[in-house]
Amino acid sequence: MKMIINTELCQGHNRCYALAPDLVDIDDLGYASHKGDGTVPPGREEAARLAADNCPEEAITIIED
């Protein structure tokens, strides 16, 4: 699974960071990007789905394997 954050859409709500801090990088302004190539480690799939489903900007896409 991959979790991809569209940085053009991110407005810095930080909901994803609160729910899946290990999958998200936050810059000094508070905007989010996915770590690495967005690959979700085994066992963290639900956290990634929650991050996507709580983003008010709908900026996060989940790509299932």
Next chain:
Amino acid sequence: MAHTEPVEDWCRDYDIFDPGYIRDPFPIWDRLRDECPIAHSDRWGGSWLPTRYSDIHAIAHDPTRFSSDEITVAPLEGGPADGVKAPPITSDPPEHTWARRLILPAFAPRAVEAYRDYTVALCGELIDGFIDRGRADAASDYAQQIPPRVIAHLLGVPPEMSDEFTEWVRGVLELGLTDPDIRMKYRAILMDFLWAQVNDRKANPRDDLITRLLQSEVDGQPVPDTHVVGTCNLILIAGIDTTWSSIGAALWHLARNPSDRARLVADPGLIPTAVEELLRAYSPVTMARVVTADTEVNGCPMKKGDRVLMSFPAANRDPEVFPDADRVVIDRARNRHVAFGVGIHRCAGSNLARMEMQIALETWLDRIPEFELADPESVTWAGGQVRGPRECEVVFR
């Protein structure tokens, strides 16, 4: 609260200062969402009121057609005479882009962590002050006391000033909305204070936010003093009433719902999830937008200069988006609420507000796990721009 004529037709003549609307707006939004769904009223300067999540989401993402030039729900005649606004919340792009970048670093998750220990100690001290009495006003003795002190700490001004801050902010944002004299009086007090702070930092730079704003540059030019005063105006006003209302509404809910309370006491790890649900269900803030050119929203014709009230609280109760929208589901896991707005004007202080709210509830529930309303009839609410309880006496058990 100003006298308001009773409302007979909410779809064509709503009144956001109607006492019934302030106390219990939820059934009114449900009806408007089904029947209207974008209401109109000539009261208080005239405005449109969208009530569906999808319409509010779309308008918030269209700053070209919907300007933030005037954001108060009841417009100030002629606007501020001194040219000081509240950037970036009152800015449109392109000013908005740099004005927002100036303040975001102070409110990013890492930066906000620096205020955590202060907030924990503050909440503990407040409870020390009333726990032996066996009762307290959850709104005025607790919720109201937290944000002004955190904001004073952040701005680098004395925490003893927090009672005055609260009075000024209520004067501008609550009582002043329907009474221009009160509004102008407190605005003048606030401006005098902020200009004095800015002039002081220019003479005596310190390690605080006001100094950092004054030392910032945009395109190689220093940020104008008027802009810095305006941004401090925003931080003070937007950071106090709002967060206090959210904390108060959360405690009001928990006082009335023993099962939700017991669940959070047994499992404090659920508090961050509960905070999001309480923010959704009791969102405090409505902002306005101004239509920039004749347009149409969901079949509704709007004229240039019309004002639109962005009822994020109504959006968050939309059953199209939230199952059981009118029920607080304390462990609601999927919650795309817009209590902090959405789009380019997402509340810059949202990380700080969430931190304050989580700590306020954690600390209260740890020390006072059992409490209930002293008298449900005695709870009072403020509303209009910011909705929240103003008197909420609870007894501890």
